[in-house]
Amino acid sequence: MIQAFGLTSNSRKDLPPAVDDVSFEARAGHLTALLGGPGAGKTTALRLMLELQQGRGITYFRGRPLHRIAHPSREVGVLLGDVPGHPARSVRGHLRMLCAAAGVPVRRADEVLEVVGLVSLRDERLGTLSRAMDRRLGLGCALLTDPHTLVLDEPADGLSARESRWLYGVLRAHAEQGGTVLYTAADPKEAARTADRVISLEEGRVAADQEAEAFARTRLRPRVAVRTPHAARLAALLAKEARTSRRSVEVVREDGNRLLVYGSSCADVGETAFRHDILLHQLADEIGDMGARGAQSSTDSPLGSGPVDATPEPGPMSATPEAEPARTVPVTRSTSDDGETPGPAEGTRVPEGEAGEESDPVEGQARSASDEATPEPPPSPRPAPSLPSLPPPISVRSAPSPLRPLRYELRRAAGVGTGFVTGAAVLVVSALTAVFVARVGHTPQARLLAAWPQELPLPPAAFGAGLLGALAFGDEFRHPALAADRGTVPRRLGLLAAKLLVAAATAVVLAALTVGCDAEVLYLVYGRELARVPADWLSSGASWIGLVVGCAWAGVLAAGIFRSTTAGLAAVVAVPVVVVPLVQKALEGPSVRTAAGFPLRLRELLLSQWPFGGERYVAGVARMIAQPVGGALTLSLTALFCAYVFMTLRSRVR
Template structure:
């Protein structure tokens, strides 16, 4: 059972709240429609239930709020708008990444693609999918964890009748197996046709809370739709004949030359128009929505029969539930994998609950990195640029060999490998904000220390591999072009390797943390460029001077302070790392990464919603 109690959004400026004291229930085993016009607060209400929108009130999913649920993906499946994935990712890659985020087996992705009818499009890019295919993929993503409750925001908007029928058949099958389904819509006829229970809101407040039968009886009335250039004259004629025959007929003038006649039929309206020579452009039977809107009644039916005339039924106000907000959990039976009588199969149930593990965010980050062609394109561009620059720099014998192998001319603030590592780090968070995949899956992946450590580890390994690949390829290319004797291996290669690795990892982390703090890829790239352009000159003024002391003997002094004894070969690596940090660029990287880490932790830990 889903219980929303007292949901009230935070108002903006002088405007009223989009959701104002909204209380309703969505029962298990039924499909509930949240009905309201555009701007009535339906989407805001769903986001408040998922703790993605600030405000007051609480939502219980089988007696527990979302932030108290250990495995949210097993309890709530969400579809808010279109599929928020990177357009270069495949359907299978998108679902495998979400499987890693939710802690479910990767094989679940293929099973869900079969369920929603996308098995033949598993390698199709998200940017090439049609609206119907996107909606199918979004529904597959919401069902990955075999959730008990489904929250869908306008799932049928823009779909064809065939896709619409398939969608609601699947939702009906989910509800028939004990699940709870809540979806939003602005079509009253669709709500009456597809839902078991209809909750109507207007202006963010509850208007009616009814079952589908009562809703159809009180809100949907048969009428005759008439379009004529003589709307006022025909309205007067229909009202006059109704009074003469002592029948209750209500004529409502809508926009343009359109009339809606309640209490009559097409034959009577057509005969009246024919007898009086009124031109008709449209005459059709409809089922109208009698939602409280400003309408103008041109001809009420007075007379002796007025007391017994069927007037529009007022919408009953729904009172908040009086029972305790902590009902016992509703046991949901396992869904069988066979097709439901409505025509749509349910996904196979998960037998074992996912276990929280530090590898879960690491799996997600690896799927995110390898699921798009951007890292491969970036690495290829870095390699080509490095080889070209190294070949030109090696022509001059005055260029130091480390600068040649790193392809770092004096005109560039950073070598191509460091810039590429910084770009990959910036895309690690930047792509998630440009093409979010977890915004609606509250709590599926730890958005704090777990995900941060996974991203730092993956970007560090990526930066090290890129740096190693660039050095090896540059050395091989130079030996091929100029010969092996002209390009010898430097004797102090351990110190050079330590500095090269620290520079690449530092740039990657600076781009990652800046993109995470400012939620933009360009912010990460700007932070990487600011290290040599802005921070390093300031650090150089502080470090270079007559009072600077040498760090010689640091490993020996550390050995005296520590209880553990490390090999003497490690002294060279430790001294090399210390010299790298003592350089202006190294100091600038340490300062930038430290400041950005503190900023990320400060901004991330303050958020209540675990998205």
């Protein structure tokens, strides 16, 4: 069950809040529709419920607010807008990545794909999916963790009638299994046809909270649908009789030979047509909406009469001229084996094009209500089709594991080709730079193998590692696959540790490949002399790996703090351009004492002798930190890490 109390959004300057003191309940086992036109506050209400937007009020999901639930994605499945995934990621890869993040078995992705009908499109990229397929994938993402509650924002927006019937059939099946379903809708007829309870919002406030049957009876206007080749003549006759009897009747003429008569009945319209020998092709009751939009009409009231083809003012819920003829059909909320849902509960009016079978046109003259003709026997009820199948429940939940964010990060990084393309570009640029620097000459061997001339602030490998690190968090905010249930990518230390570990491993591989490719290219172009290994290869290699890994970590931390890939890359470039000169100026300034001999004294302080020659590594690390670049990088990483931890703790306090 969902219980929302006093949801109120923050005011926008001098404008009233988009949502003001909204309270309602959505019961388990039922479909609840949040109905309203554009600007009514439907989406804002959902965002307040899911704690995606600041405001007042609280929402309980089975008795607990969302921030008190250990795993929100397992309790609430969310679909807000399009699927928030990288457009280059495959459908199956996206679901598997979410499985790793939620800690559910990977086979769950294939089960969900089969239910939503995307098995044949599992290798398609997200950016190539149509609107209907994107909706199917979004529903699959919401069902992935087997949640109890589904919260969806206009899930049928842009879908065809058949796709909409299938989607609402899946939601009905989820509710039949005891789940709670809350979704927004803009069409009142759709809400009355598909929901069990309708909550109407107007200007950010609850206007009505009703059962679907009561909503259809009180909030939707009943009307008579008439189809005749003499539509203009019948409209004029109905208007004339309404004026004579001083009754309020509204006749809306749609395109073609169809009329919609408000304020009358089938009996009255049929009698009028019968008396004047007018042929009728259809005569049926409908549940319409609150007026006409863009249609020709005739409005007659006891106070006066108007022209037959006058255009009435559109109401707040107006009938569209594209409305299809409708009739009453006894159906159930269920779906056939081919995935089509026949429609709403018994007695609800549905368009003819959406009914389970075609209606027979009424040939000949209309019959009067007083005719004593034998009525046609009602159609025999058909067996109710079965509801769509849902993914099987997850019987065993995986326990919390430190490897879960690591699995997610590995699938995220390997799921798109950005990292591989970036690595290949770094290798090519580094090799060309090494050839050019060797041709110019006067470059130490270590810098030559790293393709790092004095004129460049960073070598290509370090710059590429920083870019990959910035993308690790930058893509999360640009394509927030993890943010569907909480709005923003969570700044969790476990996720940070996974990203730092993967970024470090990628940086080490990139550093080794860069040196190897540079040495091979130098050997091919200039011979063995320029490809030789330096004598101090151990300390130089440690400094080289430390520089590349440090740049990757700087990109990860800065992008996580500022929520931008550009900011992460700027932090990497700022280390040699801004921080290094400041550190050099601080070290070269006038001082009474210096830190000469610091590595030796550090070794004496810790241990006189490390096992396996470990004192060499301690001394190498100390010398690397003592260098301007190493010191600046260490200082930057320390500041960024402290800022990240501070923002993480502040978000938890909130």
